Amino acid sequence: LNVSSVASFQASPGLAVYSATKAYVTSLTEGVSEELRHSGVRVTALCPGLTKTEFQSISNTSGLATEFPDFVWTSVPMVARTGLRAVAAGKTLAVPGLLYKVLVGFSTIIPRGASRKITRIITRRG
Numbered sequence: 607l608n609v610s611s612v613a614s615f616q617a618s619p620g621l622a623v624y625s626a627t628k629a630y631v632t633s634l635t636e637g638v639s640e641e642l643r644h645s646g647v648r649v650t651a652l653c654p655g656l657t658k659t660e661f662q663s664i665s666n667t668s669g670l671a672t673e674f675p676d677f678v679w680t681s682v683p684m685v686a687r688t689g690l691r692a693v694a695a696g697k698t699l700a701v702p703g704l705l706y707k708v709l710v711g712f713s714t715i716i717p718r719g720a721s722r723k724i725t726r727i728i729t730r731r732g
Contacts (some may be wrong), residue, residue: 607652607689608652609651610632612706616722619725626675632653635698647697650697651698651699652689653706654702655680656679658704670677
């Protein structure tokens with residue numbers, strides 16, 4: 607189980623290195639999962655959205671907790687359950703929460719330039 611992020615599907619102004627790193631994790635997971643598909647080995651990328659952990663204070667993003675409403679935050683237990691269930695089901699990608707599933711789905715159909723602008727406006731970065 608590799609821990610990635612919904613940021614892996616979207617370039618995030620102000621968090622470019624984070625998004626790129628998570629994109630690598632997701633891409634690596636998808637590739638290795640396909641390579642091992644007949645081996646019985648399961649490889650899953652867990653891609654949570656905003657989750658209240660110590661990450662916000664460590665990453666200098668502690669203001670996020672007050673910038674976004676409660677409904678966008680996922681809980682650690684929910685993220686963990688989603689990841690474990692995905693591994694057990696042999697899924698390659700796991701995105702906890704309906705909101706983030708919808709956002710990831712939209713990220714595949716919205717032009718990347720428009721998506722970057724939307725992210726910049728939402729996060730007020732860049």
